[in-house]
Amino acid sequence: AQTVTQSQPEMSVQEAETVTLSCTYDTSESDYYLFWYKQPPSRQMILVIRQEAYKQQNATENRFSVNFQKAAKSFSLKISDSQLGDAAMYFCAYRITGGAQKLVFGQGTRLTINP
Amino acid sequence: DTGVSQDPRHKITKRGQNVTFRCDPISEHNRLYWYRQTLGQGPEFLTYFQNEAQLEKSRLLSDRFSAERPKGSFSTLEIQRTEQGDSAMYLCASSFQRENLNEQFFGPGTRLTVL
Numbered sequence: 001a002q003t004v005t006q007s008q009p010e011m012s013v014q015e016a017e018t019v020t021l022s023c024t025y026d027t028s029e030s031d032y033y034l035f036w037y038k039q040p041p042s043r044q045m046i047l048v049i050r051q052e053a054y055k056q057q058n059a060t061e062n063r064f065s066v067n068f069q070k071a072a073k074s075f076s077l078k079i080s081d082s083q084l085g086d087a088a089m090y091f092c093a094y095r096i097t098g099g100a101q102k103l104v105f106g107q108g109t110r111l112t113i114n115p
Numbered sequence: 116d117t118g119v120s121q122d123p124r125h126k127i128t129k130r131g132q133n134v135t136f137r138c139d140p141i142s143e144h145n146r147l148y149w150y151r152q153t154l155g156q157g158p159e160f161l162t163y164f165q166n167e168a169q170l171e172k173s174r175l176l177s178d179r180f181s182a183e184r185p186k187g188s189f190s191t192l193e194i195q196r197t198e199q200g201d202s203a204m205y206l207c208a209s210s211f212q213r214e215n216l217n218e219q220f221f222g223p224g225t226r227l228t229v230l
Contacts, residue, residue, distance in 0.1 A: 004157075037221075044119075045158075045206070045221040091157050100171045101210075101217045102148065105157030 002027045004094050006106035013082045014114050020067075021077045021109050023092030031097045034068065036077045039108075040088040048090070051075065079111075087113045117141060119222035121207050127228045128197055135193045136225045140209030147190050148219060149182060151175065152204040161205075164190060165212070197229045 004025045013019035025034070036048040051059045051068050058066050063083075067076045079086055092106040120139045128134050140147050145166050150158035161180070162172045166187035176182075179197075184190040194201055204226050208219040 006157075044223045047218060050218070093157075095217075100160075100163050101146075101212075102160040102163060102171070103150075103158070103208075103219060105159070107155070108157050 002029075002094055002096075002104050004092050004104050004106040006092055006109050008109045009107070010110045010112070012112040012114055013079075015082055015084060017082055018078060018080045019082055019111065021079075021090055021092075021111070023075045023077070023106055025073050025075065025092070025094050025106075027073070027094065027096075029096050033095050033097065034066075034075045035093040035095075035103070036064070036066070037091045037093055037105075038086075038088045039091065045091070049077065082113050084113050084115065087111060119207055119209050119220050121205075121222040121225050123225055124223060125226045125228075127230065129230050130197055130199060132197055133193065133195045134197060134227065135191055136205055136227075138190045138192070138207030138209075138222060140189070140207070141211075141220055144209035144211045144220075145187065146210045146212050146217065146219075147184055148208040148210075149190070149192055150206040150208065152206055152224070153202075158206050161192075194227075197227075199229045202227055202229045 032053045034051045037045045039045045049061045063080045065078045089108045091108045093103045122137045148163045149161040152158040164184040179195045182192045204224045206224045207222045210217045210219045
């Protein structure tokens with residue numbers, strides 16, 4: 001069974017600084033996708049960034065980038081120049097490419113931005 | 116607003132009552148997912164539809180739970196004889212299946228409290 005583990009229940013960072021959220025996963029599949037989702041308080045979950053497992057190049061979306069280490073099954077999210085609006089729960093998620101393509105989520109990391 | 120909508124946003128019920136939630140997906144999306152999120156945890160997959168067909172159900176979905184998606188449009192999730200353990204956020208997501216690209220867009224969720 002696929003599992004996703006986020007070992008940091010809470011993280012905090014000073015505004016404008018950089019923070020890295022960790023995620024590891026377990027799978028026997030070779031083709032899959034990894035995601036980071038953001039869930040602000042009382043608001044809906046939105047996709048932050050996506051990584052396709054067959055691509056060696058790490059994905060980047062503006063201030064958000066990932067460090068994808070396929071052999072280590074590690075997928076961390078780096079947020080640069082942190083902003084107050086980045087405060088949220090962040091979930092790492094995995095899915096295979098076929099079938100239901102259901103998402104398997106980690107437990108989440110609560111990110112606090114200190115002004 | 117053309118995003119995923121869910122109704123109601125909050126539901127408080129007494130143990131043993133039946134409840135029904137509704138999800139309206141993005142109009143052209145052919146896949147619809149239900150997830151359950153308990154406090155402090157990541158969402159867990161419950162079931163999914165491709166058009167009107169329910170193609171997979173999680174073992175979390177006991178026989179007290181039933182989901183429908185008539186005509187492949189909106190979906191309902193009914194819980195019969197609610198239990199306190201059913202208290203959670205119920206999230207709906209929709210996507211348009213195109214090759215392996217299947218970004219799921221989430222609704223705001225229905226928060227269920229069973230007293």
